Amino acid sequence: MQVETPTILKKIVARKYEEIAERQARTPYANLEIAAAAANAHNPTRGFAQALRRKIGQGKAGVIAEVKKASPSKGILRDPFSPKDIAISYEKGGAACLSVLTDQDFFQGHEDYLVEARAACGLPVIRKDFIVDPYQVMEARSIGADCILLIAACLTGKELRELDQMARDLSMDVLVEVHNRAELELALEYTETELLGINNRDLHTFELSLQHTFELMNDVPKDRLIVTESGIHTRDDVAAMRENNIHAFLVGEAFMKADDPGEKLAELFK
Numbered sequence: 001m002q003v004e005t006p007t008i009l010k011k012i013v014a015r016k017y018e019e020i021a022e023r024q025a026r027t028p029y030a031n032l033e034i035a036a037a038a039a040n041a042h043n044p045t046r047g048f049a050q051a052l053r054r055k056i057g058q059g060k061a062g063v064i065a066e067v068k069k070a071s072p073s074k075g076i077l078r079d080p081f082s083p084k085d086i087a088i089s090y091e092k093g094g095a096a097c098l099s100v101l102t103d104q105d106f107f108q109g110h111e112d113y114l115v116e117a118r119a120a121c122g123l124p125v126i127r128k129d130f131i132v133d134p135y136q137v138m139e140a141r142s143i144g145a146d147c148i149l150l151i152a153a154c155l156t157g158k159e160l161r162e163l164d165q166m167a168r169d170l171s172m173d174v175l176v177e178v179h180n181r182a183e184l185e186l187a188l189e190y191t192e193t194e195l196l197g198i199n200n201r202d203l204h205t206f207e208l209s210l211q212h213t214f215e216l217m218n219d220v221p222k223d224r225l226i227v228t229e230s231g232i233h234t235r236d237d238v239a240a241m242r243e244n245n246i247h248a249f250l251v252g253e254a255f256m257k258a259d260d261p262g263e264k265l266a267e268l269f270k
């Protein structure tokens, strides 16, 4: 009998279910509901999709700038790592929004990084994690997130619908992420969010190609805003996307490896 080797995405998702159970034992869902209600009263969402649309409406790129200490494919990307300084630098460099990795086991992220980065600037922030359960959606708003990521490769249609609806009921935006045509069809059928991310990275194999955006973009309805994700490193990459009418970007590694992430952003997107 051949034993199937789990891919990195499968390992991350399997660990996520364990992590959620551990968190639930420490912090009951009811506590998160109270914290999320307090956040909605005193720390309302900042309008993630709106911030992207605003930049694009000004003829600029809408850049979601990522705060990512490490990744499974590249190891440590930035050390020392200060979410506060990175957020200030990104805002100065013209980012529309921030993306903060909160996964600890595979990306060395933390919820505190989201809180710290958001407090240091006026930009809306997406909680970048592997969300598979309503507990994590409530937790996202309780720590101040303005948007969540839903990865179609990790979810059924029913789960996508439930989590998308729940996030929007909590006043957050949702970025639904796909990598191939089957995931795109699933996302279009089961979510209503306007933000549709096309990840150029295969999360099972780490293979990276910007062709994924070009191959899928014509099948995305015009009322959805395409965000091209991963593997954007050069001004040529940016130009190729913009020539094809793709104006929203999610970029991590290229910025994290630069001395000044915000300066790098300004240089890549000038």
Ligand SMILES: O=C(O)c1ccccc1NCC(=O)[C@H](O)[C@H](O)COP(=O)(O)O
Pocket: 008, 009, 066, 068, 071, 072, 073, 074, 199, 201, 203, 229, 230, 231, 232, 250, 251, 252, 253, 254
């Ligand atoms: O970045 C990884 O190695 C990775 C591995 C497995 C699952 C997800 C992974 N990354 C999440 C992302 O998609 C990126 O952080 C994001 O799109 C930015 O990509 P990049 O500009 O290439 O850092």
